[in-house]
Amino acid sequence: MARSYFEDAKYYYKKGDYVTAFAAINYAHGFIDAGVRLGVFKGENNRLYAFG
Numbered sequence: 001m002a003r004s005y006f007e008d009a010k011y012y013y014k015k016g017d018y019v020t021a022f023a024a025i026n027y028a029h030g031f032i033d034a035g036v037r038l039g040v041f042k043g044e045n046n047r048l049y050a051f052g
Helices: 002-015 018-038
Strands: none
16 A cells, blocks of 8 residues: 555656645555554664654
């Protein structure tokens, strides 16, 4: 899902729709953050991804 949202962000950025691109990249970050918190992804410093 993170990769899909990242691709969406690139698509909308190229179209000049910066608000939707920003929203999509934040959703991508959210999926990465969730993965780190759940232990699906390894993170050297979880604070890079998790804000709480």
